[in-house]
Amino acid sequence: MARPLIPAPAPKLINVSRWLWIASAGVGMARFVAQLFDRETLVAEARRQNPALGQDQIDSGVNGGILFGLLIATVILVAYTRLANAMARGRNWARIVLTVLGAASVAFGLFRLVAFGSGTAAALGVAMRPADLAVTVVTTVLDATAIVLMYRVSAHFRTRVVVDSDFLRS
Template sequence: MTTGTTPTADRPAPPRPVDISRWLWIGSAVLGTVRFLLQLTDSDVLIDELRRQQPNLGQDEIDAALNASVTFSLLAGIVLVLVYTSLANRMARGRNWARIVLAVLGGAGVLFGLTRLVAVGTGLAAAFGFAVDPRDLVLGLVTMSLDCAAIVLMFLPSAAGHFRRAAVGQRAATPGS
């Protein structure tokens, strides 16, 4: 007679580095969304940009466009957090494909962040008229640090067995394999 346990109840807990990595990914996504929303709070810059791009818009149209962009950005941020949370949870359950996707996304984010830091540090950003808020740079550095730490933790030797066990378990659970 079965006890009513589900296959997930029999699954071993992920190693500590993998579990920490999961929370770093989720934290990074939340912080990235907060960073993005902070950029949107500077409505004067957004309004000036809208007026520059479309000088024929009236104030009501500018306000509507600003509200629409903030709403869309908030929804996009929520989707981003949900996607990263889903990937991080799958990675913690031993799904190697989720680990690879997170590594690629995190690596691209770190590369983009480093490029941005170099552009600010060398004065290229200012030369092209990009103003950079110091709060944004600090949040970007923190996000990059979280991503780097999460990537390293996922690929530690102590984590490798977790992904191998999950792959073997998936093959054994698949009929006809």
Template sequence: MNAGWNSGPAQGEPVRGESGSGPDSPPRSVWLARWLWIAAAIVGFARSVIQMSDRRALVEELRSLNPELAQHEVDAAVNGGIMFSLLLVLAVAALYVLIGNKMARGRNWARVVILVIAGLLVVSTAFTLITTGSGTPTASVEGVPSMALGPLSLAFGIVIALLDAAVFVLLLRPESRRFFAEVKRRGPR
């Protein structure tokens, strides 16, 4: 059995835990859900970096909100916004990894958090696709910038939703439920 970075366990075969014992190891569905969850975080991080790299669009958006700002104020606001956004996206990605690792260790609370977040993101993406496809304009609040939903952002959103849907299904599989029930029955390690 090889539970390294490049390959997973065979179907139904548990992944060795850090202790090397079989009963504490998650089944393949939980192992795969963890890595797909982390992959969704990486894709989301990439989407955010690409969106923030379009400085011209950020400047135009800020100019439309506050046309009276001087250029140095616009530059400072855009730079600060990019830095804050990068830090926030890194923190969210780290949180995804933390929750994914806790889930893979059998923590049911982490599984529930992942199921809720994944479910909400899939529903949100489906709603976005429906409203975008029907030509329904999105509501905007005055004074709040609205990120344009370009084709690249939409593609990233679809990829993330597909990953989240797969995670959702994997965590509801019978072997996954048995794993979490067994860890709960034995108590925390």
């Protein structure tokens, strides 16, 4: 009787990388959701962009925007989780996609930090709250670390070894 094939376990660094990707997406989603629930700011921004709209129209637009934002945030969190799990199973394509997304996130995070530190953001009228700065630092560090860990164990992606325990005993 043939036994099912058991996938080789992911190395520890790959598992850590997987959880760093998921944590980074979770932190980013939490901050985004917190911004979505700052209704006063959203209403003020909608009123500033469209002063001719009535309050009912603004409320409707803000409510729709919040719902759409929650949907997008959930899709992104699920996508990152699925990519991280595929990467942990040794799928090189998932590692490449995560590398591209992570590199973009790190570059954007560094850009935000430099813009904040140099005063460029304030000169352009972009306000960066302390919470935004903290989330930027945390997600940039998480993404950079996850990328490095994925490439420390490159052999995991070259050979997706599948082990059949009965075959090894014979």
